[in-house]
Amino acid sequence: MQTNEAYESAVSEYKREQRSVYVRIMLMVNIVFILLLVTLGVIALKVNNVLPEDQDIFFVVGKNPSFEISDGEGKKWESGTAVNIFKSDYKNGEGVTTVVSQNGDKVIAPGSKSEYKFSLYNDGNVAVRYDTNIGFILILGGKENNEITFPLKVKLYTDSGKYLIGSESEWKLISDVDTISYPSQLGASSYESFTLEIMWEYEGGNDELDTYLGNQAALDNGKGNGGASVSLEINTYAEEHIDPTAQGGTVITEEGQGEVEHGGTIRWLWFILLFINIAMLIFYVSWLLNKRANKW
Amino acid sequence: MLKNKYLKLAAILLILCMVTTCGISGTLAKYTTGGTATDSARVAKWGIVLNVAGNSAFSNAYGETVVSSDLNKKVVAPGTNGTLAEVTITGTPEVAIEYTVKANLQLSGWTIFEGGNFTYCPLVFTIDGTEIFLESGQTLAQLESELESAVIAALMDDTTGAASSSGGLTKTQYFEPGTVLNKSLTVTWKWDFDPATAPAGALNNNIRDTKIGMLAEAPTVSFTLDISITQID
Numbered sequence: 338m339q340t341n342e343a344y345e346s347a348v349s350e351y352k353r354e355q356r357s358v359y360v361r362i363m364l365m366v367n368i369v370f371i372l373l374l375v376t377l378g379v380i381a382l383k384v385n386n387v388l389p390e391d392q393d394i395f396f397v398v399g400k401n402p403s404f405e406i407s408d409g410e411g412k413k414w415e416s417g418t419a420v421n422i423f424k425s426d427y428k429n430g431e432g433v434t435t436v437v438s439q440n441g442d443k444v445i446a447p448g449s450k451s452e453y454k455f456s457l458y459n460d461g462n463v464a465v466r467y468d469t470n471i472g473f474i475l476i477l478g479g480k481e482n483n484e485i486t487f488p489l490k491v492k493l494y495t496d497s498g499k500y501l502i503g504s505e506s507e508w509k510l511i512s513d514v515d516t517i518s519y520p521s522q523l524g525a526s527s528y529e530s531f532t533l534e535i536m537w538e539y540e541g542g543n544d545e546l547d548t549y550l551g552n553q554a555a556l557d558n559g560k561g562n563g564g565a566s567v568s569l570e571i572n573t574y575a576e577e578h579i580d581p582t583a584q585g586g587t588v589i590t591e592e593g594q595g596e597v598e599h600g601g602t603i604r605w606l607w608f609i610l611l612f613i614n615i616a617m618l619i620f621y622v623s624w625l626l627n628k629r630a631n632k633w
Numbered sequence: 634m635l636k637n638k639y640l641k642l643a644a645i646l647l648i649l650c651m652v653t654t655c656g657i658s659g660t661l662a663k664y665t666t667g668g669t670a671t672d673s674a675r676v677a678k679w680g681i682v683l684n685v686a687g688n689s690a691f692s693n694a695y696g697e698t699v700v701s702s703d704l705n706k707k708v709v710a711p712g713t714n715g716t717l718a719e720v721t722i723t724g725t726p727e728v729a730i731e732y733t734v735k736a737n738l739q740l741s742g743w744t745i746f747e748g749g750n751f752t753y754c755p756l757v758f759t760i761d762g763t764e765i766f767l768e769s770g771q772t773l774a775q776l777e778s779e780l781e782s783a784v785i786a787a788l789m790d791d792t793t794g795a796a797s798s799s800g801g802l803t804k805t806q807y808f809e810p811g812t813v814l815n816k817s818l819t820v821t822w823k824w825d826f827d828p829a830t831a832p833a834g835a836l837n838n839n840i841r842d843t844k845i846g847m848l849a850e851a852p853t854v855s856f857t858l859d860i861s862i863t864q865i866d
Contacts, residue, residue: 455670
């Protein structure tokens with residue numbers, strides 16, 4: 338009797354020690370599994386930002402980018418779209434016509450001023466970052482001229498009053514802004530409207546140059562002699578923003594439309610599933626080890 | 634049995650999680666797009682050609698017959714003549730313009746004594762074939778005004794709205810874009826050597842020519858023609 342009690346006592350003691358060891362192992366394994374799952378989740382979050390277009394994987398919102406530019410006349414910008422920045426006649430501040438093209442061509446002269454409106458639309462579910470720049474070319478006598486500083490001035494600003502070029506009180510010479518890029522960003526389901534103002538100042542301080550340019554224009558015989566013309570180009574390049582939820586512009590609000598579900602973001606369902614996975618794994622491993630321990 | 638169901642559910646959920654993670658292996662494709670708007674215009678034509686010659690209206694010598702005693706001073710004398718101004722204006726600007734002409738003839742000291750002060754100016758001015766000269770009873774101011782008006786009328790069709798001042802006669806016109814400018818004018822002067830060749834009604838005679846030439850202070854004549862054409866805003 339005494340021998341059996343000692344044996345059973347030793348066995349119980351051994352079992353208790355083993356159970357303690359297995360409990361510690363169980364804890365370590367659970368921690369490792371949880372860390373592994375969290376790591377997988379973080380990787381998934383990062384990789385989601387580079388999902389191919391329109392790929393919606395159940396609980397990861399597919400990206401649906403959509404970006405276009407159109408002007409106040411409804412013309413959609415593509416590659417080298419011809420628009421109406423210049424005019425064939427201009428009126429002064431009193432409504433009197435002071436510049437008129439004799440053959441219907443678009444013209445520009447000292448004192449002429451015009452504005453051109455265009456809008457950027459991001460109808461997609463990811464934010465975009467975009468660069469805008471203005472290109473200018475002066476052609477004299479049929480050849481591009483980079484020596485003369487043409488007295489054209491510009492301003493570029495949004496409807497909300499943010500100036501990309503110039504300011505409310507300051508015009509920028511076109512030669513000073515030629516080809517400089519102006520970066521900005523536009524949020525998902527948002528738009529931004531711009532106004533480009535151009536002006537050839539009447540009292541620009543260089544009547545001699547103004548007269549020279551006007552006389553060059555008068556010498557144009559259509560055969561490469563004389564002539565003075567200008568060309569203006571507005572370029573906008575847009576690309577997907579690294580943060581699909583970045584903000585910018587004015588949100589497009591439609592009746593009944595809820596908050597935008599940004600492309601590349603993970604829905605709450607993912608986190609719920611992750612939690613369930615963690616819980617089930619803990620339960621599973623614990624149950625296994627407990628079963629193993631009970632055998633002892 | 635219930636424990637087996639839980640086990641299977643856990644396994645299925647784990648597999649779903651791992652498959653989804655593996656499925657997120659798309660390319661690094663990034664959406665890009667852009668647009669360009671372009672427009673061009675030519676400079677509006679100016680092209681006004683204004684030629685005004687007249688800086689040699691008078692001279693300090695006329696051949697070998699008349700030579701000023703002071704070569705820095707120009708003179709007039711019987712038998713001398715010259716061109717006060719030769720003007721041509723052409724062009725069709727595509728901008729509105731302000732066109733101003735100011736003519737100023739100044740005659741001073743043309744007074745001799747003939748039983749009293751007698752205004753005598755033998756100069757005959759010709760504008761595009763029309764002769765203008767001092768007539769009997771006419772004052773120098775009237776002669777000046779008559780010439781200035783004739784110049785204005787020749788370059789601006791009439792003198793309506795012209796403003797007179799001590800600086801001459803000035804008129805300004807405004808033209809719309811596309812107005813065709815085509816004006817020309819020649820103004821000459823002469824002092825007939827032989828009074829017989831002077832226009833009928835002129836006061837020329839040799840005695841008066843001599844008297845005017847003997848004045849202690851010689852009479853003077855000057856003519857200024859200012860033409861400006863400016864784009865208006």
